[in-house]
Amino acid sequence: PSGFCGEPLTEINYRLKWLLNTSAAGDIYADRGGYFVENGLRVVVKSGGPERDPIKELELGRAHFGVASADQVIRALSKGAKVKVIAQLFQINPLQWIYRPDEITVSTPDDLKNKTIGITFGGIDENIMKAILAKSRINESQVHLYSVRYDFTPFYQGRVDLWPIYRNAQGPIIGARMEKAGETVGYFNPDAHGIHSVANSVITSDEILRDQPELVENFLSALLKGWEMAMDPDNAEKTIAMIHDADRDTPLAVIAEQLSLTRGFIQPNPDIPIGRIDVEAWKQTEQMMLDQGMIDIPVHIEKALEVR
Amino acid sequence: MLHRRIYQFFIIYCLGLSGLFAFKYTLGLSDYVIPSPTDVWSTAQEYLFPFSMDVLDTLGVAVVGHMISICLAAVVAVIGGKANWIGSFIKMAAYNIQAYPIVAVAPIIFILFGDGLTSRLLITAMICYFPLLLSFIGIVSQPVPDIEHFYDVTGQTTWWLPLKVRMFENTGKLITVISGSATVAMVGTIIAEFIAADAGIGYRIRIALYQSDLSKILVALFLIGICTSLYLFALEFMGKKIQQRMDVQ
Amino acid sequence: MLHRRIYQFFIIYCLGLSGLFAFKYTLGLSDYVIPSPTDVWSTAQEYLFPFSMDVLDTLGVAVVGHMISICLAAVVAVIGGKANWIGSFIKMAAYNIQAYPIVAVAPIIFILFGDGLTSRLLITAMICYFPLLLSFIGIVSQPVPDIEHFYDVTGQTTWWLPLKVRMFENTGKLITVISGSATVAMVGTIIAEFIAADAGIGYRIRIALYQSDLSKILVALFLIGICTSLYLFALEFMGKKIQQRMDVQ
Amino acid sequence: MVTDLKPYSEADNYKMHIDLKGISFRHEKTDTLVFQNTDYRIQGPGFNAIFGPSGVGKTTLARIIAGETRNFNGLVDKMGTTRILYTYNMERLPNWSSLGEHFSAVSGASKKAYLEEIIDIFGLGSVINARFSQLSLGQQNRANLTRYLVQDFDVLIMDESLANVDEATKQRIILKIKQAFPEKIFLYISHNVVEVARFCKDIIVVRRPNRQPQVKTVSGFDFSGKEEPDQQTLEHIMLEIMNAS
Amino acid sequence: MVTDLKPYSEADNYKMHIDLKGISFRHEKTDTLVFQNTDYRIQGPGFNAIFGPSGVGKTTLARIIAGETRNFNGLVDKMGTTRILYTYNMERLPNWSSLGEHFSAVSGASKKAYLEEIIDIFGLGSVINARFSQLSLGQQNRANLTRYLVQDFDVLIMDESLANVDEATKQRIILKIKQAFPEKIFLYISHNVVEVARFCKDIIVVRRPNRQPQVKTVSGFDFSGKEEPDQQTLEHIMLEIMNAS
């Protein structure tokens, strides 16, 4: 690797989708484990948020790689952005709906009828929920959709029955808190009901992929190695320590739980290699968005997928 | 005057838009980063009307929130302007509450007041009252000795009189600040909607933000700008009338 | 004075906290809606120190943002205070930009300036400058004829002189407004961090919200309050010194 | 008729008076010495003047007597003169109501008839419906003085309160005041030596702090509208004032 | 010596003068009629007075002449008097510098020596390092007038500019002004009839708008420090002024 031959390491910006937490376990591991440097790269891993769009940053040349979910990628493509998906980190979307099994039962989509369901209008969870409803032939008038926001108060106060959360990141924290208060916690998982919508995936620009294939290769191999190490239960302690170092606001015990949950989303079974791009899921996501009018014309997402 | 306001706003908006487009085309950015003029235009055609309704909705709340803020700021300034312990305590409290970002306080507000109109108004008022408060306190705590002297020495001073004198002497400033803070009321309402509501232009902006849809945001900003200009104009007009009447009588 | 500030803040904070707990226990709310005192206490023990560092970090940016805001507001007020077309245009522009919620403008700012310190400072300044601007415009546009008359009739008026006169005559108000706006600078910085940063207390608050952890938010609010009180005190102290010097000379 | 200190007997102590004992005053910031160990007694009711060159300390003295300046050394001893009002010619009336409304608002019901008389004599009838900012300077002076006269007071200090009023009106006003309040003490600050000599009972002449005594008294003619002073007496008084100051 | 209108020949037209032609003025808001079709000529250089009862319109007239009031009817025709300055006794100096600094800042280098002389004669030497707010009222009056005297002007209107100054100082000041500016026009507004009669060349007596002509001239003694006026002449002039107003 060039880094050891005294050549200057080029600075590579890697923009995450969300803040540094367990959902970025492999990214953190690749960084702090030194895999990027081993591959001759100096990567700056930057946390994200809804206001900071990795796809825009790719185009503006402020980032070289980024993490985005399928809906973001598809929407961007529909508006002429030149992005390529080079890996899919989450094989299963960790977005689920939390509820109280003591009060309601939600085992099938049919159980959603007459429930008050929190969704982020404009967010991917709106997409997913509407897809579930459509698939189960539930009319939107048969449920109460409730606009969610930053805080959980309406759910806590029981005014909303189901509330969208990231199962691996928020679940252990909020679930634990409710259990501590003597309540039971259940999760409604859309993926279990046949809705495969793709979450965090690694993207880069057409240009970088075309002009610097070896950079992409170096980056991706280091990144995926990081993810493999991070997901390896034998490495758990080290991984947890690394995550905690980046995310001091989450206690170690919680990170441990988050990590074990994350494993199930990254590698649901050992046959699937980490980073595999699930073309069918992407197509389903595109179809969902088409059906709901979130994009006007097909973008043929498969063309933007760099399946290895 | 109104006419001037509006076309000045158009100029500002067009300047901003042109800047964005210039940025887009010099860097050859895709429609996703910065939408194309046609994209903005078609979005405008589609959303101008529904968004107008939302902006009017927002304006309604903003007006009420603005009134509340004015009263709130006046009361706090009156009490906080006193030189005693209670005064400095109230002032301290008012300043401190302001230092808390609304996003952090919002959950507490929602727990206490639910997430109906009350909370929205409260958030609007919290955001809007502070600029008012600052000016009010500044005005209310600066004596006008040439007028107040008589009342002081003849023992006719009430707690209210010095305030009346100081406010009256600074009517021009008060009107500037009150009408100017209309924009803060508007922005406060939008933020309240952004955080909590399922109506109003703030809510639309949040959706557009999640969808990374700059066209919609641009259309929303256009309408917000026009609406704010109108409200501002209305207030300044009223202010001018009040001042004229005060001078005449 | 400083001592009073701090204990007043303690009283306010404790009142708020007690109110929240009272609400919790009268309604029998569970710990996840409003955390129990022990929960808050243990969170405080764990996070008081790391959060303090973050608040100091935030304060640093706030101070710089505050300075920028003051300059910005002064410049805009000076130009916007003129009665000509340019003046009213600048004022219009300044007011309009204020009407846009920062959340809507933030994506554009990030596109144009990236997400470094520049954007953070810009957001802070945008939030903080407006309350200043309002007061500045109010002050700058109200003539002091008894002083300005001489310069006017002897042709010695420069563009700067009336401003100097008006600002000087209103030093007390200016100091009130400038020191008071410290809190807005603080909140502006926190919001900028909330939206964009990887450090600072605003970033912590965002995480705490994501984790729905009211205890952490309460600890953060405590530190923000103390820090703001200190900054406010420092500015008011400086203001008092300046005023004393101006009176003595 | 110049006296260093107005002599007074023990019995006088029980009449209304203001005693200044060892008054020293220095403006803190500029370090201007204004009074140095000054003693003086203002005795009994009457229309008195405080007189002296500009900048000598008349306003300062007046404010010390009225209790508006407190950081002086020495003692102000009052007897039967608890309500001391100080009014100066830069005062303004609030602009939110007309003169008439303002006057009614600040004067007790018992003073109504009396108020109307003053307004008439002061020549304010024609501007009774105007706001303060719409008055000429002399009208402003008079309006300000009017409202003080309908207050309860034992002593009224008028610091150049009629400085911008024409002499005919001023005479009317002074004579009216003297006739209406024979039992009160007035301290009238003015730079007009003729006027002071003519209308005042005692003229308190204030001198530079390096001169002792710093305050001297000259007896004036105390004209109250009956017998006109003859030219010579007046000139004599004026000369005395000039010599004293 | 009372004249309805100061008579002037055709030749006079080429000397410095200010002509008021058919001036009418009414305060918009209160509807107070102040001038009604008034004609007047202020002729040649000299120290003149504007005199009249309080509220009659002296300030209004002064501001019309100075061009500070514009919404009047009629014409003000100026000849050789383009630079007209109006100063009034409520003006304040900015408080950010001392008197001395302020004076230097507002007067040209050519006036330095002259400035120092004025400061001395005006008795401001002792307060030259003070700020305006630290002055007594009379000191404030004088400080304000000082800075106007070091400006370029053809006409200076002093609206009660010395109203709060003692008479000795006032005399020094007026004589100095007359001596230093023999070729300028001064319009001195004052309520002191003795002073006006003694020092002024022409006394412009302003009367109520229902009287015609509304402005009359009385010639004063125009004392300039040399021969003292005798008592009788002065009293005669004062009588004339009284009769005119």
Ligand SMILES: Nc1ncnc2c1ncn2[C@@H]1O[C@H](COP(=O)(O)OP(=O)(O)OP(=O)(O)O)[C@@H](O)[C@H]1O
């Ligand atoms: N606020 C102040 N700070 C410092 N010095 C002052 C202040 N006010 C007055 N002085 C000084 O104190 C002295 C006395 O002032 P004072 O106002 O009592 O004079 P006065 O006799 O009333 O004069 P005038 O007739 O001009 O009103 C003056 O020399 C003045 O310069």
Ligand SMILES: Nc1ncnc2c1ncn2[C@@H]1O[C@H](COP(=O)(O)OP(=O)(O)OP(=O)(O)O)[C@@H](O)[C@H]1O
């Ligand atoms: N701003 C104003 N609005 C309305 N009326 C006014 C205003 N200023 C003055 N007046 C009226 O106009 C008349 C003339 O006023 P002006 O000030 O010219 O009098 P003046 O002769 O200067 O009196 P003084 O000797 O008291 O200063 C007065 O009757 C006054 O009430």
Ligand SMILES: [Mg+2]
């Ligand atoms: Mg005085």
Ligand SMILES: [Mg+2]
């Ligand atoms: Mg006048």
